[in-house]
Amino acid sequence: MTYETIIGLEVHAQLLTASKIFCSCSTKFGASPNGNSCPVCLALPGVLPVLNKKVVEYAIRAGLATGCTIAKKSVFARKNYFYPDLPKGYQISQYELPICIGGKIDIAVNGEKKTIGLTRIHLEEDAGKLLHEHPTTRSKGASWVDLNRAGVPLIEIVSEPDLRSAEEAVAYLKTLRAILIYLEICDGNMEEGSLRCDANVSIRPVGEKKFGTRVEIKNMNSFRHIENAIHHEVRRQEEVLKEGGRVIQETRLWDSEKEITISMRSKEEANDYRYFPDPDLLPLLIDDSWINAVHQNLPELPEAKKARFMSQHQLSEIDAETLTSSKSLADYYEACVKIYGDAKKISNWILTELLRELNNSGEPIEQCKVKPDGLSGLLQLIDQGKISGKMAKAVFLDMVKTGESAKDLVAKQGLSQVSDASTLEPIIDKIIIANPNEAERYRQGNEKLIAFFVGQVMKETQGKGNPALVNEILKRKLKP
């Protein structure tokens, strides 16, 4: 029997506010343990949460960018459970009335386009962090709690079960991540946990309408983990069914070292969260004028930018798509275009030379030593005839390594192209005299031999002769 995979994703995105969602503690990552905590996020008796306005604005941005309906009225609810990283014994979240409803995200897998529906986006607070080894003493045998993250604002973006493969899930997540980064509401850092993804995975026989029992997978903090974890989980469920068993509704953790999922707890007993409206918080009311104001200030999104690059800069769809796949890459490209002008040339250099080097080093573009003015400077040297395109590629590699300007590198290495006819002519004369047979054959019509002479000149000038000029002089001097 062949099975169809059904996947829905729940994505938690940490919002880039300076302070927490319900108190004024800093959200900065990496502060000393429990340094960013106060009576409100520590849940001491008698405190009251007060909602951060920016959090609401960011959630509206996310909703508008993904085609959601923004709820005029939404309500915060308590999700009750006990865990050492949850100081209040409940998490403030939204349940029946979330801030954004509906929406969609367009994805493409191997050139095939598909629309993935969103169920909702809701606001909630993050929990603290549990450490299973003490960070300084390295002792084990207990757990340690750092509540700096408790109360950091999150949006949870819940997709419909529209995804049909691990590849689609990854494409969805990449698209969503790009949108959040473009919106400047989340840094998208999966390693640090600012973007986290849980996957609900089930399988059903092809043709069956009813969904199978779903399993929730957690603990995947990279695109690769998500792809591997879903592949593994689908195989596991297929085996369970083939052996006549039944899939149990449960939460499983992805173990990226062993490449397996491990059962965490059975959902049948655990998910009685007894949600109820939080009596400490009044309903969140959002009027049209607020929504309109946020709408007017929405930054340009990947799709719009791509279309603009295609129409304004005459880039191909595939080039525009790659350049807009991350905001920092698109910004880099646009900065280059602004300085240098020729969009097509810039895009070629970025898509081949620059991206290859970034892939090799694994560095994000922000850390690349060649800044837009540096790359533009290099291209200007080619245009001025100071260096050949071939030399430029070598210079570029040195720029990536050292961060020095093309001009300085060329001067330092004595690379400057020889574009002076009075320097080249004596060299060329000498070479023609030294190769009388080849010269004769060229004059009799074997024009391919021009390459031989160019090669000789390049050898003599250590590659520095201006190719166009060398060609021109050779042709003139070899004329019968």
Add this chain to the structure above:
Amino acid sequence: MKLTPEEVQKIADLARLELRPGEVEKYGEQLSNILSNIESLKKFQTDTIEPTAHAIEVPTPFRNDEVVLSDARELTLANAPEREGDLFKVAKVL
């Protein structure tokens, strides 16, 4: 509305309460009485009334996104049953 002993036990488990012998019956009866009292509200016709979580419709107030450094760490850690460095120490999880 009468709660079964299993329901009472489940509520206790969810609230992390350990019940001694006899307490399931004792609290079961008290909880059932509370529920029966609440149940009396059912005689009111509420179909046309919008459900609300608050008596008056006031929107939530906001605060601006500004950081105020807290000096609560020492105070709270001092009250923790166990600490190690600046971390709360708890029983091993997982």
